[in-house]
Amino acid sequence: MKILISGGTVVNASGPFVADVLVEGETIAALVAPDSSASASWQESADRVIDARGQFVIPGAIDGHTHMEMPFGGTQSADTFETGTRAAAFGGTTTIIDFAIQSKGKSLREGLDAWHAKAEGKCAIDYGFHMIVSDVNESSLNEMDLVIDEGVTSFKLFMAYPGVFYSTDGEILQAMQQASSNGSTIMMHAENGIAIDVLVAQALARGESDPRFHGSTRPAFLEGEATHRAIQLARVAGAPLYIVHLSAAQALDEVVKARDRGQSVFAETCPQYLFLSDADLAREGFEGAKYVCSPPLRPESNHADLWRGLRTDDLSIVSTDHCPFCFKEQKELGVGDFSKIPNGIPGVEHRLDLIFQGVERGEISLARWVDVTSTTPARMFGLFPKKGVLAPGSDADIVLYDPDATHTFSAATHHMNVDYSAYEGLEVRGQVKTVLARGVVVIEGNQFVGRPGSGQFLQRGLNGYLR
Numbered sequence: 016m017k018i019l020i021s022g023g024t025v026v027n028a029s030g031p032f033v034a035d036v037l038v039e040g041e042t043i044a045a046l047v048a049p050d051s052s053a054s055a056s057w058q059e060s061a062d063r064v065i066d067a068r069g070q071f072v073i074p075g076a077i078d079g080h081t082h083m084e085m086p087f088g089g090t091q092s093a094d095t096f097e098t099g100t101r102a103a104a105f106g107g108t109t110t111i112i113d114f115a116i117q118s119k120g121k122s123l124r125e126g127l128d129a130w131h132a133k134a135e136g137k138c139a140i141d142y143g144f145h146m147i148v149s150d151v152n153e154s155s156l157n158e159m160d161l162v163i164d165e166g167v168t169s170f171k172l173f174m175a176y177p178g179v180f181y182s183t184d185g186e187i188l189q190a191m192q193q194a195s196s197n198g199s200t201i202m203m204h205a206e207n208g209i210a211i212d213v214l215v216a217q218a219l220a221r222g223e224s225d226p227r228f229h230g231s232t233r234p235a236f237l238e239g240e241a242t243h244r245a246i247q248l249a250r251v252a253g254a255p256l257y258i259v260h261l262s263a264a265q266a267l268d269e270v271v272k273a274r275d276r277g278q279s280v281f282a283e284t285c286p287q288y289l290f291l292s293d294a295d296l297a298r299e300g301f302e303g304a305k306y307v308c309s310p311p312l313r314p315e316s317n318h319a320d321l322w323r324g325l326r327t328d329d330l331s332i333v334s335t336d337h338c339p340f341c342f343k344e345q346k347e348l349g350v351g352d353f354s355k356i357p358n359g360i361p362g363v364e365h366r367l368d369l370i371f372q373g374v375e376r377g378e379i380s381l382a383r384w385v386d387v388t389s390t391t392p393a394r395m396f397g398l399f400p401k402k403g404v405l406a407p408g409s410d411a412d413i414v415l416y417d418p419d420a421t422h423t424f425s426a427a428t429h430h431m432n433v434d435y436s437a438y439e440g441l442e443v444r445g446q447v448k449t450v451l452a453r454g455v456v457v458i459e460g461n462q463f464v465g466r467p468g469s470g471q472f473l474q475r476g477l478n479g480y481l482r
């Protein structure tokens with residue numbers, strides 16, 4: 016199959032330029048000048064010509080942080096790999112990296128096998144896995160080396176959630192030492208879970224049970240403190256560190272200091288920390304439960320710091336931390352006790368649009384929009400240049416994006432398998448029009464025309480910023 020994408024403005028992380036994109040089979044054959052003889056010859060021979068005039072042609076977005084079918088708080092996140100990857104495709108995301116979970120008392124192997132079983136034959140787009148290590152011991156440390164050979168090259172540890180995912184500082188140090196020797200990247204949920212559990216128990220004892228107390232019991236200082244501690248542990252181990260879902264200026268300050276002294280510390284933030292705030296968590300009645308995630312939504316004053324971090328590359332990536340729970344019956348598990356509200360916000364469909372609002376407002380450039388949503392995730396998670404760039408030989412994961420179209424987010428129209436939208440009624444400028452995943456059109460005319468199961472598991476390489 017030969018496809019010509021003609022007349023659009025190609026935007027890579029290096030910047031925009033006018034070019035026609037020639038797709039042959041699953042990959043990009045060439046980028047050529049629109050008035051070139053190569054383009055004219057493809058006009059004749061292509062099986063399909065897609066008119067991209069007036070649109071940006073960008074590399075498919077990569078969401079490096081999702082949770083499909085994730086067991087949490089006595090329930091399970093509401094998107095399956097089938098529904099979640101279809102919703103991702105609607106939003107211009109053509110690769111996800113989900114978190115396979117090693118449960119306490121189980122092996123990494125068992126966790127990874129379980130995630131393969133959930134995802135295989137279901138995904139509409141390509142997918143990879145990080146691994147959550149919940150039980151650091153000699154055998155799981157050795158297993159880290161083994162799963163790297165299977166393309167799982169990054170491991171998430173938790174300083175939060177004692178009794179569930181939590182690791183002690185000593186365990187974290189050991190995992191970091193292992194990462195230092197095997198070349199993998201440690202990802203950290205940096206919140207001081209031991210202190211938070213004390214604050215949660217005290218709040219509940221005072222009768223403070225509404226969703227907003229989820230925020231007040233997880234203060235930003237305890238994210239800043241944990242981020243600092245994680246950075247020092249990584250420094251001792253000589254290991255790279257990637258801070259996930261960074262929400263607060265206090266944590267960003269720690270990342271900036273580490274990067275300024277040359278430590279290999281990276282961080283992502285998420286759209287919810289750029290667009291939502293603790294005021295959402297404090298919404299009337301139980302509405303705030305829709306906005307319960309960890310770290311919690313912070314005061315709006317943090318937004319400017321996070322946008323600055325994205326501009327200056329102190330924040331490398333925007334991922335979604337997509338972890339959807341329906342309001343009915345799932346979030347409602349926490350009526351009368353905020354600590355029982357399953358943590359997470361749906362967002363896999365909206366990241367490209369939301370971060371494009373930052374371009375519209377002058378917070379980041381067009382090129383940086385592509386960089387933080389596609390190119391840097393590809394480099395960071397060992398997928399570049401197969402993914403993350405429009406270049407000859409790269410996978411033909413391509414999004415045609417109309418910068419002038421407007422649309423409104425709503426649970427009534429989104430494609431995520433969840434009964435509410437955290438952005439209900441928000442009108443955005445810019446819209447995904449056409450999506451190709453490895454050379455196959457999967458979204459067109461606001462319809463999904465792809466196939467569950469066409470997404471392939473990606474064996475990822477090591478972090479491209481460290482090689």
Ligand code: URP
Pocket residue numbers: 082204260307308309310336338358359360
């Ligand atoms: O609230 C969140 N972030 N839920 C997903 C689990 C995690 O910590 O990433």
Ligand code: ZN
Pocket residue numbers: 204259260309
């Ligand atoms: Zn986390």
Ligand code: ZN
Pocket residue numbers: 080081082336337338
């Ligand atoms: Zn997460």
